Amino acid sequence: MSAAPAACGAGAEPVEADEIPQHGRGASEVAGLVHHLLRHDVEPTRNLATFLTSSHEPELQRLLGEYQTHNLVDREQYPGMADLEQHCVRMLARMWQGDPDVAVGGAVTGSSEAALLAGAALLRRWRGSGPPNLVMGAHAHVCWHKFCRYWDVEPRIATARPGRLRLDADSVRELCDENTIGVISVLGSTLDGTYEPVAEIAAALDAIASSGGPDVPVHVDAASGGFVAPFLDPGLEWDFRLARVHSINASGHKYGLCPPGLGWILWRDPESRPDELRFRTNYLGTSRTHHELTFSRPAAPVVAQFYNFLRLGFAGYRSTHQRTRSIARHIARGLSRMGPFRLLGDGSQLPVVAVTSRDGDLELQHLATALARRGWSVPVYPLPADMHHTDVLRIVVRRDMSWSAAEELLCAVGEHVRSSTREGA
Structure with missing residues (x-):
């Protein structure tokens, strides 16, 4: 089956996504099409699944x-x-x-x-x-x-x-x-x-x-x-x-x-x-x-x-990573206080937080879906087979996460937890 045609704005001629067109188009038009096709991808700063650096200063x-x-x-x-x-x-x-x-x-x-x-x-x-x-x-x-x-x-x-x-x-x-x-x-x-x-x-x-x-x-x-x-x-x-x-x-x-x-x-x-x-x-x-x-x-x-x-020096790297570790530990403490989570990684080494469902009552995949609706990409994956299919939700904190974004994330998780608790009562 052929892929559905992609269009860029009203009046634009559709482009078949699975073949090279016979004639090229203007640079601005094609750039606009690319943006259109990628418009639903998560914002890199809200991608908590990746370890990859996603922002740089202009120079x-x-x-x-x-x-x-x-x-x-x-x-x-x-x-x-x-x-x-x-x-x-x-x-x-x-x-x-x-x-x-x-x-x-x-x-x-x-x-x-x-x-x-x-x-x-x-x-x-x-x-x-x-x-x-x-x-x-x-x-x-x-x-x-x-x-x-x-x-x-x-x-x-x-x-x-x-x-x-x-x-x-x-x-x-x-x-x-x-x-x-x-x-x-x-x-x-x-x-x-x-x-x-x-x-x-x-x-x-x-x-x-x-x-x-x-x-x-x-x-x-x-x-x-x-x-x-x-x-x-x-x-x-x-x-x-x-x-x-x-x-x-x-x-x-x-x-x-x-x-x-x-x-x-x-x-x-x-x-x-x-x-x-x-x-x-x-x-x-x-x-x-x-x-x-x-x-x-x-x-x-x-x-x-x-x-x-040369730009950051030893002190700059230390300051940058100390901040990300501090934010990760803050998120870990916030999740721990909510009740249904058991910490596997608390951000005290890599700035990474990993949790499982303490009693299995909270579906981590449902939580990840709820966070995705708010623009956050947070992965859920199983531990090795020897761990009896235990699922883990992982949050990677990178340089571009702010304290306010961390609070926003914790609030979103808290709202889902409270909603799930009410539904299960």
């Missing part, structure tokens, strides 16, 4: 437009951009307590590509003889399951249960063997916003290795936490301070405050990134070494990362 917005057409991989043609990328790598290495003169890595299209590269490095460094496996928690991002499927690695997943959604030292001791290529520890779960105990996991692996067991490296998936913990939790040991941590990834487009399309992957030293991951090519007139999975992509997000580092 950065202009830079993004200027460098959108610069291809990041054309490092010979854009040597200044290549230098800019490596400035960011060295800043991140220092931020993650590594040696900026030794650490290697670069920008990728997101934490998913970073995960695939990190997993490939773990697999290449592994020297076991049996089928390889990768140990992770039940809340690990789907990109790790993709890696395991694409590279034929067994995913060994710690069983989730009430009070333990995360990977911990006990799980590591249970699951690791001589064919474990690595352990994935998550600094900032997308399920509930909590950090895994990276230092405890590393200590358990140190003990296994010192007693004659396998020497298993750790990769820290810090997609969100890598741009939060250094500023708000500086005493937390999760990064290259731990010798067991060989690599770290983070998403610049989340709490790094950059537009979508930017991830970072760093290895503590060249030995942690095997040479097999490096490809030497002569594609644009000069010979260059690449380690990315993808080629053409805009350089603008890297410009944004460099801009943010």
